[in-house]
Amino acid sequence: xxxxxxxxxxxxxxxxxxxxxxxxxxxxxxxxxxxxxxxxxxxxxxxxxxxxxxxxxxxxxxxxxxxxxxxxxxxxxxxxxxxxxxxxxxxxxxxxxxxxxxxxxxxxxxxxxxxxxxxxxxxxxxxxxxxxxxxxxxxxxxxxxxxxxxxxxxxxxxxxxxxxxxxxxxxxxxxxxxxxxxxxxxxxxxxxxxxxxxxxxxxxxxxxxxxxxxxxxxxxxxxxxxxxxxxxxxxxxxxxxxxxxxxxxxxxxxxxxxxxxxxxxxxxxxxxxxxxxxxxxxxxxxxxxxxxxxxxxxxxxxxxxxxxxxxxxxxxxxxxxxxxxxxxxxxxxxxxxxxxxxxxxxxxxxxxxxxxxxxxxxxxxxxxxxxxxxxxxxxxxxxxxxxx
Numbered sequence: 001x002x003x004x005x006x007x008x009x010x011x012x013x014x015x016x017x018x019x020x021x022x023x024x025x026x027x028x029x030x031x032x033x034x035x036x037x038x039x040x041x042x043x044x045x046x047x048x049x050x051x052x053x054x055x056x057x058x059x060x061x062x063x064x065x066x067x068x069x070x071x072x073x074x075x076x077x078x079x080x081x082x083x084x085x086x087x088x089x090x091x092x093x094x095x096x097x098x099x100x101x102x103x104x105x106x107x108x109x110x111x112x113x114x115x116x117x118x119x120x121x122x123x124x125x126x127x128x129x130x131x132x133x134x135x136x137x138x139x140x141x142x143x144x145x146x147x148x149x150x151x152x153x154x155x156x157x158x159x160x161x162x163x164x165x166x167x168x169x170x171x172x173x174x175x176x177x178x179x180x181x182x183x184x185x186x187x188x189x190x191x192x193x194x195x196x197x198x199x200x201x202x203x204x205x206x207x208x209x210x211x212x213x214x215x216x217x218x219x220x221x222x223x224x225x226x227x228x229x230x231x232x233x234x235x236x237x238x239x240x241x242x243x244x245x246x247x248x249x250x251x252x253x254x255x256x257x258x259x260x261x262x263x264x265x266x267x268x269x270x271x272x273x274x275x276x277x278x279x280x281x282x283x284x285x286x287x288x289x290x291x292x293x294x295x296x297x298x299x300x301x302x303x304x305x306x307x308x309x310x311x312x313x314x315x316x317x318x319x320x321x322x323x324x325x326x327x328x329x330x331x332x333x334x335x336x337x338x339x340x341x342x343x344x345x346x347x348x349x350x351x352x353x354x355x356x357x358x359x360x361x362x363x364x365x366x367x368x369x370x371x372x373x374x375x376x377x378x379x380x381x382x383x384x385x386x387x388x
Contacts, residue, residue: 001026001059001061001097002025002057002058003023003024003055003056003060004024004025005024006021006048006052007024008022008045009022009368009371009372010041010042010378011371012377013309013335014127014332015038015124015307015332016039017376018309018310018311019035019036019045019048019376020033020034020036020089020309020311021035021093022093023060023090023093025060027101029097030097031092031095031096031100031361031362032096032364033089033091033092033311033315034088034089034315035088035089035280036309037082037281041376043082044082044086045376047082047083048085050086051083051086051087054070054073055070060094061101063095064286066090066091067090067284067286067287071083079258079259079261080258080281084258084282084283085280087287088280088284088287089280089284090284091283091285092285092315092362095109095315096361096362098361099360099362104360105318105358105359105360105362106285106315106318106361107319107321107356110319110321113322113356114323114324114326115321116321116355116356117353118329118355118356119352120148120331120349120352120353121148121149121150121197121199121226121329121330122150122151123152123333124332124333125140125143125333131184133186136187136191137187137188137191140191144192144196146333146351147352147353148196148333149196150199150328151188151192151196151198152199152200152226153185154200154201154202155180155182155185156173156177156205170207171206171207173214178213178214178217185198185221185223194223194224195224196224197224197225197226199225199226199227199252200229201229201230202214202229202230203229204232208232208242208243211231211232211243212243212246215248216247219249226250226328227273227274228247229251229276230256231243231244231247234257234266238271240269240271241269241270244271244272244273250273250274251271252273252274252275252276252303253266253271253272253276254266254278254305255276255281256281257277259291260287260290263291267295267297267300272300274300274302276302276303276304277304278308278312279319280308285315285318288316289323292323292325296323300325302327303327303328303329304330305330306332307330309339310339311362311364313329313331313354314362314364315362316329317354318356329354331349338373338374341370342366342367343367344366345357345359345363
């Protein structure tokens with residue numbers, strides 16, 4: 001069964017463009033993958049088309065061989081970025097094809113399911129907030145009513161993004177900015193109660209001393225902390241480990257770790273309590289499973305980063321169904337109204353869980369006509385906040 005054709009789609013999502021890929025084979029079976037990343041999604045789409053064209057004529061059943069061949073042959077471009085996103089999309093699509101060929105869900109081909117319900121944590125539950133404690137508290141309550149027992153927020157977003165073009169402060173905060181962040185977390189924690197965990201995002205936009213100070217001050221709020229996310233950039237595993245030793249909150253990193261090779265240093269330096277690779281950046285289903293296995297050897301749980309499109313959500317869930325050290329998976333609770341319209345079946349979200357389908361492959365097809373109704377934004381407006 002040979003790869004015959006590859007098509008790419010850049011689709012407008014809530015947070016940023018989805019980058020989707022379709023692989024067609026000479027056996028009449030097709031599969032869908034996703035490479036969503038930002039910034040520069042047109043670069044990612046071009047990489048997907050290039051890598052897809054590079055693999056035309058190859059046997060679609062040789063997943064691991066094609067992953068390794070592409071990674072090695074194109075490694076002159078670097079070991080991360082658009083290349084790994086393209087490999088991710090291809091790998092996800094090839095697993096979809098293999099599942100359809102074998103008439104089995106992908107999770108069965110990965111060794112079978114530890115679980116058929118994937119525990120989620122909610123992100124993007126605050127999209128109508130005015131970045132005030134009262135607004136955050138109100139929307140947090142509404143989200144918890146939908147069955148979610150963990151929420152993520154970036155209480156520093158008013159600094160990180162409103163003034164993102166000005167680097168003069170060297171990622172520090174004024175006391176007013178620090179207090180607003182503390183007030184936001186305190187309001188949300190009080191609104192949802194101790195049974196709901198809060199993940200605190202920093203996006204690696206705080207310098208080391210500020211990251212340590214804010215973690216210590218946040219801990220004094222005595223809330224249920226899921227984790228403190230990315231207290232330093234991923235290129236500094238030693239600094240992350242040092243921060244982890246100084247603070248009373250658990251540390252989570254990994255959304256910018258592209259492959260097991262980058263994850264290794266984080267684990268060896270004991271820099272993380274939880275790791276969170278992104279299936280559209282790290283190399284797809286094949287690589288995320290290897291990263292989960294590697295993390296298991298260090299007794300570290302995995303919680304996939306997933307502020308992406310629907311194929312990313314589905315592929316991550318299939319992978320997490322099959323690993324023993326799964327913790328939680330990120331979910332965009334608020335999204336574009338056409339998300340489910342793009343799929344053959346709505347995402348099966350029930351009371352804070354994604355319920356695994358038993359259909360072959362990923363279990364979903366994609367409506368190409370619907371994708372074309374929502375073309376991606378190729379030149380993002382400068383006033384749009386992408387990460388909060």
